[in-house]
Amino acid sequence: MSCWETIQAYAFRSLGYGERLLPRGDFTLCQHFTLIGSGLIWNIYFGLLALIAGFLLANVLAVGKASPRAWIAKPADWFILVFRGSPLFIQFFLAYFIFLELKNAGILPWLTSAWSGALVVLFLNTAAYSGEIFYGALKSVPKGEVEAADAYGMAGWTRFKRVIWPTQMRLAWPAYTNEAIFLFHATTLVFLSGFPAQRQQGDALYYAQYFADKTFNPFVPYPILAFYFVLVTLVLIFLMGLINKRLNRHLPQATRTRVRFRPVLMR
Amino acid sequence: MFEFCSDPAALDTMRWFACFFTTGKHQLFYWSFVTVLVLLAITAPTALAFGFGGAMAARSPVAPLRWFGKGYISVVRGVPDIAFFLFFVIALDQGFEWLRHQAFCPDWTDAIRQGNDFIVCAEAKMPLSTAPQWVHEVYGFFLAVLTFAIVFGAFAANVLYGAMNAVPLGQVEAAEAYGMTPRQAFWRITVPQMWVYALPGLSNLWMVLIKATPLLFLLGVEDIVYWARELGATVLPRFSDYPHGDWRLYYFLFLLVFYLAFTRVSEKVLARITVRLSRGQATLGAT
Amino acid sequence: MKLLTTTTALALVAGMAFADGHSVVRLGTEGAYAPWNFLDDNGEVAGFERELGDELCARAELTCEWVTNDWDSIIPNLVSGNYDAIIAGMSITDERDEVIDFTTNYTPPDPSNYMALSADVDIMGAVVAAQVNTIQAAFLAEKGITVLEFATPEDTVAAVKNGEADAVLADGSYLGPIAEADADLVILEQTESIGGGVGMGIRESDGDLRETFNAAIQSMKDDGSLNALITKWEVASTF
Numbered sequence: 001m002s003c004w005e006t007i008q009a010y011a012f013r014s015l016g017y018g019e020r021l022l023p024r025g026d027f028t029l030c031q032h033f034t035l036i037g038s039g040l041i042w043n044i045y046f047g048l049l050a051l052i053a054g055f056l057l058a059n060v061l062a063v064g065k066a067s068p069r070a071w072i073a074k075p076a077d078w079f080i081l082v083f084r085g086s087p088l089f090i091q092f093f094l095a096y097f098i099f100l101e102l103k104n105a106g107i108l109p110w111l112t113s114a115w116s117g118a119l120v121v122l123f124l125n126t127a128a129y130s131g132e133i134f135y136g137a138l139k140s141v142p143k144g145e146v147e148a149a150d151a152y153g154m155a156g157w158t159r160f161k162r163v164i165w166p167t168q169m170r171l172a173w174p175a176y177t178n179e180a181i182f183l184f185h186a187t188t189l190v191f192l193s194g195f196p197a198q199r200q201q202g203d204a205l206y207y208a209q210y211f212a213d214k215t216f217n218p219f220v221p222y223p224i225l226a227f228y229f230v231l232v233t234l235v236l237i238f239l240m241g242l243i244n245k246r247l248n249r250h251l252p253q254a255t256r257t258r259v260r261f262r263p264v265l266m267r
Numbered sequence: 268m269f270e271f272c273s274d275p276a277a278l279d280t281m282r283w284f285a286c287f288f289t290t291g292k293h294q295l296f297y298w299s300f301v302t303v304l305v306l307l308a309i310t311a312p313t314a315l316a317f318g319f320g321g322a323m324a325a326r327s328p329v330a331p332l333r334w335f336g337k338g339y340i341s342v343v344r345g346v347p348d349i350a351f352f353l354f355f356v357i358a359l360d361q362g363f364e365w366l367r368h369q370a371f372c373p374d375w376t377d378a379i380r381q382g383n384d385f386i387v388c389a390e391a392k393m394p395l396s397t398a399p400q401w402v403h404e405v406y407g408f409f410l411a412v413l414t415f416a417i418v419f420g421a422f423a424a425n426v427l428y429g430a431m432n433a434v435p436l437g438q439v440e441a442a443e444a445y446g447m448t449p450r451q452a453f454w455r456i457t458v459p460q461m462w463v464y465a466l467p468g469l470s471n472l473w474m475v476l477i478k479a480t481p482l483l484f485l486l487g488v489e490d491i492v493y494w495a496r497e498l499g500a501t502v503l504p505r506f507s508d509y510p511h512g513d514w515r516l517y518y519f520l521f522l523l524v525f526y527l528a529f530t531r532v533s534e535k536v537l538a539r540i541t542v543r544l545s546r547g548q549a550t551l552g553a554t
Numbered sequence: 555m556k557l558l559t560t561t562t563a564l565a566l567v568a569g570m571a572f573a574d575g576h577s578v579v580r581l582g583t584e585g586a587y588a589p590w591n592f593l594d595d596n597g598e599v600a601g602f603e604r605e606l607g608d609e610l611c612a613r614a615e616l617t618c619e620w621v622t623n624d625w626d627s628i629i630p631n632l633v634s635g636n637y638d639a640i641i642a643g644m645s646i647t648d649e650r651d652e653v654i655d656f657t658t659n660y661t662p663p664d665p666s667n668y669m670a671l672s673a674d675v676d677i678m679g680a681v682v683a684a685q686v687n688t689i690q691a692a693f694l695a696e697k698g699i700t701v702l703e704f705a706t707p708e709d710t711v712a713a714v715k716n717g718e719a720d721a722v723l724a725d726g727s728y729l730g731p732i733a734e735a736d737a738d739l740v741i742l743e744q745t746e747s748i749g750g751g752v753g754m755g756i757r758e759s760d761g762d763l764r765e766t767f768n769a770a771i772q773s774m775k776d777d778g779s780l781n782a783l784i785t786k787w788e789v790a791s792t793f
Contacts, residue, residue, distance in 0.1 A: 020695075020698060021695060021696060022695070024649075025649070025652075081527070081531075082527065084474075084530075085526065085527045085530040085531060086478070086523050086526045086527055086530070087477075087478040087479070087480070087481045087526055088478070089481040089482060089492070090481055090492075090519060090522055090523050090526065091523075093515075093519050094516070094519050094520065094523060097515075097516045097519070100716045100718070103716070103717065104716060104717070112718060181344075181345075185346075185347035185348070186347075188347045188349050188350070189349065192349065192705075196683070196702045196703055196704050196709070196713065196718070197686075197702075197703050198681075198700065198701075198702055199695075199700055199701060200695055200701065200703065205347075205349060205350070208350075208353075209353070209626070212353070212354070212630070213626065213629075213686075213687045214649070216629050216630050216633055216653045217630075218353060218354035218357055218358075218630060219354065219358065222350050222351075222353055222354045225346075225347075225350050226342075226345075226346040226350050226351075229345060229346045229347055229350070230342065230345040230346060233344075233345035233346075234345070290595040290596065290597075291595060291596030291597045291598070292593060292594075292595055292596060292597040294597075295597040357627075357630060357631070357634050360634060360636070361634055364635070381758070381759050384633055384757050384758055384759045385633060385634045385635060386635070386757075386759050387635075392635065397577050397578050400619055400621070403580075403621070403636075484624070487623065487624070487627075487631075489622070496706065496708075497585075497586065497593060500586070500706070500708040501708060501711070501712075501732070503588065503731050503732065503735050504735070505588075505589070505731055506588045506589065506592055506594070506600075506601075506731075507594065507595055508595055509595060510735075513708070513712055513715075515708075
């Protein structure tokens with residue numbers, strides 16, 4: 001089988017298209033790259049959707065945690081505490097059990113599949129981490145800017161939308177970029193704990209493990225996996241950098257924050 | 268453990284659990300908590316040392332060293348830690364044995380790699396195959412510490428690199444004006460001052476490290492997750508005096524509580540240290 | 555007299571093994587596959603293979619130590635020398651034989667069984683659970699049956715109980731006691747013949763050790779003690 005044929009057979013194997021049987025013997029580098037790359041589709045799926053959905057919930061959580069009303073602030077605080085204070089590995093495991101119980105009770109039976117159940121866990125998890133980042137940024141919005149908004153007669157939603165939120169995002173963005181990178185890394189845990197792989201359709205790590213199991217040689221598949229993730233990380237830094245540029249475009253050059261090291265908040 | 272445990276099937280619920288929770292298997296579970304804590308206690312300073320080395324390399328005026336430092340930081344941070352955990356232990360083990368093989372058996376003629384097999388002479392085995400089991404376990408533990416230290420050392424290097432750069436330039440310039448060499452200025456001015464800038468990042472890293480410990484079972488350490496799985500799994504009456512159904516949910520809930528408590532306590536302690544270290548510093552955190 | 559020669563031959567082979575650096579033979583097992591191998595209440599390796607391994611080592615006059623290792627990485631760790639033999643209910647297959655060597659089988663090739671919640675499951679159209687990286691998982695994938703892979707045997711049975719999978723495919727000896735203890739679960743009549751019996755896995759470069767164990771297994775087959783052990787633990791049919 002030539003490399004091009006291999007790509008045709010396995011490029012979308014992780015989604016169930018192409019060759020049904022995984023390669024059996026005479027493993028080639030091409031097969032490694034194609035299948036692990038095919039699995040990467042799942043990592044990107046999990047990462048991207050969880051990131052977008054998590055972003056929305058994180059904003060709610062951040063505002064909620066900063067609320068002066070205890071009945072809003074406490075639940076937001078507890079939510080963040082539980083998800084940030086425990087390992088994702090254990091969260092996956094427990095979530096799978098809970099989803100099974102729900103399924104037996106006839107509620108949301110599709111949650112036991114990885115594509116939905118694991119996505120929900122990742123979504124809640126990243127929302128908690130980003131919520132904490134956004135909360136920290138909200139607390140560091142300069143008082144002067146808020147007072148200026150007051151002086152212009154802005155209040156409530158308008159003030160939040162036009163003054164507070166843009167600054168909050170600008171301050172949070174470098175740390176949030178870190179969180180996004182770690183979220184993509186965390187997607188490799190999906191099939192490692194709890195959630196089963198159906199019809200041998202798994203993520204990049206699943207196929208890397210498959211090759212390591214079959215060839216009994218871990219020194220080829222895992223470095224390939226690492227290579228793919230370095231690519232994902234670079235693309236992510238680039239995209240988040242573009243957004244960051246836009247968030248900072250009104251500032252003089254020297255005061256712009258670049259997307260890079262921020263020690264305070266990371267996973 | 269207790270005298271009344273001789274016939275578990277006849278016990279009432281309370282006593283049954285008293286016996287159940289003190290079986291040899293459960294004692295291994297409790298010990299695994301100690302293992303994890305000891306591992307954290309050893310890994311943290313080791314990773315910090317790796318991080319310090321990495322940060323110094325990344326700041327080095329020697330170009331290859333600088334590239335190495337920066338490469339180490341960005342490659343390890345760009346890859347999921349599981350990818351390292353899954354093959355580092357075997358890689359490190361074979362690496363050590365290869366080095367020992369070169370040192371101890373220079374006149375060995377057979378190939379080290381025979382097909383799939385990795386064969387070194389008996390003297391080069393790590394640990395020696397004659398060694399008792401506990402030596403093997405300690406060695407496995409050591410490999411796990413080293414793997415963790417290499418991975419989290421890159422994160423620590425990133426934090427320390429930033430912290431070294433965060434020390435105000437005027438301080439270093441003043442030191443040079445007093446006639447200090449760059450090396451003196453680094454050790455006497457930069458290093459003592461960088462800790463307060465590094466602390467938030469390092470605190471965070473400590474939390475990350477705690478939350479990475481459930482992956483220890485990937486490194487071949489029989490950790491708390493391994494035992495929680497093992498103990499929670501269904502046990503049939505034929506194979507145990509304490510048969511029970513699938514109790515993994517409860518064991519994992521217990522682990523969840525353990526981790527929440529552990530991270531909570533760490534957070535409180537680290538907050539105190541931050542306040543203490545910020546004393547007399549011209550930062551917002553200072554009191 | 556015959557007994558005497560066997561023992562001498564064994565001692566000779568054992569002596570060769572000693573010279574090769576095997577003063578202690580480390581046996582790797584999974585410890586999560588009752589009745590083959592599992593951890594007892596004290597956390598010690600127990601089960602059919604524990605007794606078998608101890609007996610084999612006694613006959614071959616080897617000092618043996620038990621090591622547990624995850625099923626996932628059990629072969630790579632053998633190959634890189636962390637233990638000297640795998641004795642973990644591992645079926646002899648061509649795929650594995652390419653990487654490691656096997657001793658002669660110490661249980662005959664037995665068909666694998668399906669276990670489900672009801673006896674009338676149509677396997678071809680069903681979702682079947684199997685442990686990842688087993689001959690059963692490979693078999694299901696090859697047949698085009700929807701396979702759901704789990705990391706541990708425990709997970710596969712749990713998947714059937716909670717309706718995630720319609721059936722589980724595994725060794726009958728593993729499923730048997732479970733179905734016996736749980737009235738909801740039944741073993742299907744349909745069986746699958748996969749694999750060539752269970753043997754010990756040895757590094758390909760370790761021919762002497764393999765011969766030592768082969769001789770010991772043969773001597774246990776000859777005097778009927780192997781069959782007695784198989785019957786005692788109900789792991790397979792007898793020779």
